[in-house]
Amino acid sequence: MPRSNVEVVVSFFVPEVKTVTERTKVRKLVNGRYQTVYETRTVKKKVNTRYSRVLPVTPEEIQVTWGRDFNDSATLANRTYTAPGAVKPLEIRLDSFFTGDRGASYIQRPLVEDPVKSANWYRDRLLNTDYVVRVEIRALNIGAFMHLREFNFNTEGGTYDLPYTMVFRERGMPGVTVKNL
Incomplete structure (x- = not known):
């Protein structure tokens, strides 16, 4: 493959x-x-200083979500007026697995780490919220600074693989000022 x-x-x-x-x-x-x-x-x-990791296996499922709020208000003519609101942050959900099989043909990079060590690296990114991470998926033209919001992994019987789910959400724009009315 x-x-x-x-x-x-x-x-x-x-x-x-x-x-x-x-x-x-x-x-x-x-x-x-x-x-x-x-x-x-x-x-x-x-x-x-930049520290990077390439996911060793291409995720089986990449779900990319963009959204926007809309405000619906009724009018006198029994119609609704829809006004666009704020843009919701980009969210990326990755479902894949960390593998321990170094000779597999589906591996993206020749150097494969221990799956538990890889999982711990992402766990540390989740627990260390001082720094945002940059997620780049060049084939989908996505590159943004995001927070790792959720990271779940479990063991799989009979293999040395760790299936995982990661959810990244784009960080809020710090230049936007908010006023209470």
């Missing part, structure tokens, strides 16, 4: 202090005129 072109990449960013080389502008006086010269300097900066 060939590899699927639907890859689900889940990544999160952690701010870390790293030594970075950067080019800076320096104005110098050369022959009575100022010239801009670029110098490279080594500085310590806070940089967002």
